[in-house]
Amino acid sequence: MKKELLIASALTASFGLANVAEAAANVSYSGSVTRGVTQDSLGGGGANTHTAVTTGELSFAIDQTTDSGIKWSTSLSVVDEGSPEGDPGGLTLTFTDGSTLDIIEAGSAFGGAIASIPAAGGSQGITNTSTNNAPGDLDWADSSDAVGFDWGSAADFGGVEGLTVGVSAAFGNDTYTANSSGPETTYSAGLTYAMDAGDTAVTVGAGFIRATSDSTAASNEKSNSQSISISAVTGNLTLGAGYSNGDGTAAKTPDVEIDSVSWVEAGAKYVSGDMTLTVSTGTGKASDAAIGSEGSETDETSSVSGSLAYTIADGISATFGYTDVDNSDESAGVDGNSGSSWYIGATVSF
Numbered sequence: 001m002k003k004e005l006l007i008a009s010a011l012t013a014s015f016g017l018a019n020v021a022e023a024a025a026n027v028s029y030s031g032s033v034t035r036g037v038t039q040d041s042l043g044g045g046g047a048n049t050h051t052a053v054t055t056g057e058l059s060f061a062i063d064q065t066t067d068s069g070i071k072w073s074t075s076l077s078v079v080d081e082g083s084p085e086g087d088p089g090g091l092t093l094t095f096t097d098g099s100t101l102d103i104i105e106a107g108s109a110f111g112g113a114i115a116s117i118p119a120a121g122g123s124q125g126i127t128n129t130s131t132n133n134a135p136g137d138l139d140w141a142d143s144s145d146a147v148g149f150d151w152g153s154a155a156d157f158g159g160v161e162g163l164t165v166g167v168s169a170a171f172g173n174d175t176y177t178a179n180s181s182g183p184e185t186t187y188s189a190g191l192t193y194a195m196d197a198g199d200t201a202v203t204v205g206a207g208f209i210r211a212t213s214d215s216t217a218a219s220n221e222k223s224n225s226q227s228i229s230i231s232a233v234t235g236n237l238t239l240g241a242g243y244s245n246g247d248g249t250a251a252k253t254p255d256v257e258i259d260s261v262s263w264v265e266a267g268a269k270y271v272s273g274d275m276t277l278t279v280s281t282g283t284g285k286a287s288d289a290a291i292g293s294e295g296s297e298t299d300e301t302s303s304v305s306g307s308l309a310y311t312i313a314d315g316i317s318a319t320f321g322y323t324d325v326d327n328s329d330e331s332a333g334v335d336g337n338s339g340s341s342w343y344i345g346a347t348v349s350f
Contacts, residue, residue: 031058031079036319036345038124043335053123053345055082069096090146098154102168106150109166110209111139113190115229117240118267119280120305122321124343132329132337133250134284134301135263138242141225143211144170144186162194172214179254179291181215183222200234205242213249217292220257223248241266250288258286259295274311281305297330318346 036053056079063073075089090105117138128134148170157163172184190207206229211222225246232239245262249255267280283302287295307321321343327334 025064032349034347038343042339102150108188109168109190110188110207111142113205113207115205115231118269120307122343124341126325132299133288134299141223145172181249183211184214186211205229236271238269261286276309
């Protein structure tokens with residue numbers, strides 16, 4: 001349960017905003033504590049291990065609405081995956097027509113336009129090799145500097161029912177160092193279209209992102225990708241799938257070029273009373289090479305996962321998860337970083 005708190009109006013006063021109601025900002029907090037056990041069973045050269053899982057999350061959401069009806073909001077993440085973070089979020093303005101504007105650490109319209117695809121839960125997983133640069137999600141190319149904006153339209157943009165659009169941009173600071181590649185200037189756009197097909201609610205998302213590189217030696221830009229995704233909800237059943245491709249550079253020591261990058265995923269979720277069954281799969285590929293070169297061998301990762309979650313009581317859930325992973329580096333299988341993993345644990349959320 002989230003608990004509403006009151007703090008002094010220093011947030012709005014610090015911005016020196018006109019027409020702000022003289023009242024304390026609204027603050028709510030949320031978080032969770034997870035305890036469980038995971039077992040990894042790896043192939044040749046890898047260890048079989050049992051590990052305790054102990055993680056926690058704690059974050060605050062802060063908002064205030066001006067007399068004109070514009071809502072200002074931000075956040076503060078205190079603990080993330082069990083580690084102290086102390087990371088303040090960006091600033092979001094929500095206008096009276098329903099459109100939004102994120103400024104400072106705004107993210108991208110590319111990432112915001114990805115449809116919700118079911119993914120199996122749990123804390124199980126197999127660690128990949130550090131030299132495997134295959135992607136692991138649809139928004140692998142989502143890279144931008146903190147100085148920027150992300151604008152999202154209200155629903156039914158342009159009079160088209162179910163359509164929302166977004167555009168974003170960010171600007172780097174040219175802090176190039178040898179053998180590294182950071183985002184210099186990022187542009188992205190995305191759209192989602194929601195419609196009803198009989199008893200099924202369908203959402204389609206599409207977007208692109210392009211981030212130039214501050215590297216004087218890299219052949220590729222920092223990231224260049226397109227994605228498309230879809231989800232469909234029929235009663236208690238949700239299905240989803242997505243695909244993205246492109247090229248760019250990967251942040252390593254030193255950084256590397258990645259070409260012919262692709263990621264495809266699919267998932268299904270079924271809810272029955274207090275139980276939720278989810279299955280999902282994903283496959284990623286990339287050819288990697290040193291900065292200024294083009295890769296000829298392929299890194300790959302693929303996984304199949306399933307989970308069963310059960311709501312014990314309000315705010316308390318138990319999860320059993322299973323994942324089977326196959327990784328290859330430079331077109332050669334890596335048995336020591338491939339195998340299966342299961343997890344069982346409970347989460348208390350508040």
